[in-house]
Amino acid sequence: MVGLRRSIYKSPAQLRAMVEPGLITAAALEAVRALIAPGVTTAELDAAASAVITSRGAKSNFQMVRGYRHTICASVNEQVVHGIPGDRVLEPGDIVSIDAGAEFKGWNGDSAFTVVIPDASRPEVIAERERLSEVTRGSLWAGIAALSTASHLGEVGAAIEDYIEENAPAGGYGILRDYVGHGIGRRMHESPSIFNYRTPERGADIRPGLAVAIEPMVVIGDQATFVEDDDWTVSTRDGSMGSHWEHSVAVHEGGIWVLTAPDGGAAELARFGVTPQPIA
DSSP states (O other), rough: OOOOOOOOOOOOOHHTTHHHHHHHHHHHHHHHHHOOTTOOOOHHHHHHHHHHHHHHTTSGGGSSSOOOOEEEEEETTTTEEEOOOOOOOOOTOOOOEEEEEEEEEEEEEEEEEEEEOOTTOHHHHHHHHHHHHHHHHHHHHHHHHTTTSSSSSSSHHHHHHHHHHHHHHHTEEEEEESEEEESSSSSEEEEEOOOSOOOSSOOOOTTBBBEEEEEEEEESSSEEEEEEEEEOOEEEEOOOOEEOOBBBEEEETTTETTTTTTTTTTHGGGGGOOOOOOOO
């Protein structure tokens, strides 16, 4: 018997079941954000996220990935994604990207943010890194906004790239090609892929039932990366700084809802003229 391929589209009840794991993910990341400061280790950040997720009756879906024992990924400076928490001590001026997800009652959330630790002695460095983070964050919301009106996922990738090109400094930024967004639901990583740049393919249809994690990964220099000896951490080959922002988003009959934002994305989407609607 030929196995049946699971649809990438979910029912309204299934989308509603994804709200709570999204909110748990958001709460875990806020706990981490509050701790980021010079002198704090990335292992301490990991413990904070773990405490929130377990206290809400959920599990870290990162720990469900074969071979990964941690609750978050903590990527610092030239590390763009998949950095392993440990004894690394954060320092002034570091640009830090935190990625986390929660599984609750069989459904998943996934989100990431980037912060720059202040350093009064290096204002130009801080300004450069903060601009990178802000452009990456803005491109994420541009992609989410496009999700509300586009017909195919390829338009989301184009919106992300357009935003980066329009807002990057002279010389531009690099957009990672080898790491992209994804569908989300019963598993943290599902079909379809969501590219953060233009492609010749139109991509999957955007229609009610689609749930995706949009996650631009952007670097100051060249987009070429390599995987470090720990077999997880993805770093830039040229040593340039990276930024990573991500949200899980549902498309439903009433519009879109950002599952990993407590307000559904209302505050950020307002500048794009988009009003998210709760899932009925």
